[in-house]
Amino acid sequence: MRSAAPSTQGAGLAFAVGAYGLWGLLPVYFLSLEPTGPVEIVAWRIVLSLVFCFLLLAVTRGWASLRRTILDRRAMLLLGLAGALIVVNWLTYVVATLTGHVVEAALGYFLNPIVTVLLGVLVLHERLRPAQWAAIGISAVAALVLAVGYGSVPVVALTLAFSFGFYGLVKKKVGPNVDAIVGLTVETAWLTPLALGGLAILAATTGLTLGAAGPVHLVLLLSAGVVTAVPLLFFAAAARRLPLTLVGLVQYLAPLLQFVLGVTVLAEPMPIERWVGFGLVWLALLVLSIDLVVAGRSPRRASLEPA
Template identity: 60%
Template sequence: MTSAPPPADRVSPAGLGFALAAYGVWGFLPLAFVFLAPAGAVEVVSWRIVFGVVFCAILLTVTRGWSRFMSLARDARAFGLLSLAAVLILVNWGVFIYATLAGHVVEGALGYFINPIFTVILGVVVLRERLRPLQWIAVGVSVVAVIVLVVGYGSFPWIALTLALSFGMYGFVKRAVGPRADAISGMTVETAVLSPFAVAALVVVQLTSGLVIGTQAPWHTAIMLSLGALTATPLILFAAAARRLPLVYMGLIQYVAPVLQFIIGVWLLREAMPAERWLGFGLVWIALILLTIDMFLRKPSVGALARRGS
């Protein structure tokens, strides 16, 4: 029996804690990747996949979830969708880690700010959904924001748009899988699918430039070894939060991660923020405020929920 979704007017303190913890980990991830230099993006992504498989195997053993995993692996449609999701998340991880190591944390944060807007556009293009007036305005403002960033900053924000596109499509594919895949089993399939390519990449890195893991300070190796936990833990926290919080609140809390990344990029890593970049980000934030207002306006009342459940 599946549990009912949380009422739209009920906020679980535990759910809020799980959600804030999940997005907090995602928000501070750039710091972990910065500390992993001089390791390159290929090595970091590959170890993230390999250690992710190991960590997931441990979790499946502890939670006695191997039967759920095997059932999922035998579901051809679910396995195919999760394999596609694995490719999309590989693109997302690779670009995000590259952006962090190359000093583009702020542009990476922009990608996750844009992601909710891209999700709305994806609903129109793929699901044939109709936009409401505030959503149209938000999409229009976001398009202007991208134009401002391209013209004013002098380069196409490919990092931000690739992150938004890959993560938006990843969420769409995961939605298609639905409840057949719990967080641990789903991630196990995704990382297992990618692991042969990750191992091959590590061999190539070792034969060409040499692997960095184990050649630096002990804390560097410790962070590298923790990549699996850093990948799986926020996903599990997110799944726990989603079962306890209304969608409206999950939609709001998702901004915690890019806000933290933005703060890290601007104030800790001292990345450049000329006036035109502030203007572009400001327009994106206006679009997000409009989407948030629309989200609350569409929030069903308690009476409507009661009538729907009767």
């Protein structure tokens, strides 16, 4: 039994790196979809994700789990709310990518763990350790510095951080009985009528780009469902195999890749104020991560002490 643990954790780490690595490279995918606009990208992402989820349910025989969720009114309403939050997150992220704000989008996901901790206090009335309060305080200073650096409040970053933070909070309320495939299926099912309506309006006004920009573009756009679902499935597989502390540390890979891409490849401006602001955010994350690791080890040490 013990010999299987390193193998399981190794597979879990590979899944986690795969999930956050793919999320970190999403800007490359969205930029490759030009001339498709953000509304059409998100609409196809919703519709094709639903199609892909139905295929996965057929392969995994998950219809019984889906049926139980549909019959659970509370779960359905919560997943509808989760869908609304994730579509705000998706649309904001795609708009940020296509308008040259990849670095600010990365900031949003760097801030997300801090927002999650803050929501735990404000909504779930959780008690924070001193290090967690210190991380929130440093992040508040960072937000002020970044506001000066951007010349305005970093709306994109805050929208991404809070929409995904509230999304995680709602998913926590749904509980572990709804797996990743069923959850994404229901969320996209709630959003599909809106997405189809958006596609219909685009078709009647500016026209759709699907099939109008060459075969490579067509294949890339039709891959939106797979691009959306696969990282989520990798994440679910990682979460089942790894301690929460390790998953929490690997999550920084996605915004780090986005940040490097924005600064080096896309050559987005990084004046000194932004470097200082990002440095403070990274310091807050370092404090939070050390606290997370120490807190995770404490119960193990206590369990090893002789009675």
